[in-house]
Amino acid sequence: MSGSAAPITGTAGGVSTDTSRLASRANLDAAGKRFEAIFINMMMKSMRQAKLADGLFESKAIDQFKEMQDTQFAQTMAQQKPLGLGKAMADFLGRAMPAGEGAAVGAAASAADAGNADGGTG
DSSP states (O other): OOSSOOOOOSEETTEEOOOGGGGOHHHHHHHHHHHHHHHHHHHHHHHHHTOSSOOTTOOHHHHHHHHHHHHHHHHHHHHHSOOSHHHHHHHHHHTTSOHHHHHHHHHHHHHHHHHHHTTOOO
């Protein structure tokens, strides 16, 4: 056994315990965007299920198309006009980073916020 601290890898009940991905701010940001896309997609699916009336031309094919459309819309929305859930999650997980990386994370987040406040479209 080595004395150095290595990231935890492996699986526990089908869930990955590999924490090495958390070492990079870019990975955290990407995970935040994916999380937000999944959340928006679930929100859209829930809204579709709460329909008030049946449409005239309802079918399984149209339902499948709407589901694909909602998935693409959610991914685009998370990339272009995010709600902020992904950023909040990435910031929260970024606090667990070592001190040197945490300072870089704070500077990157401040620069991103300043760009958004100036009307930047990213």
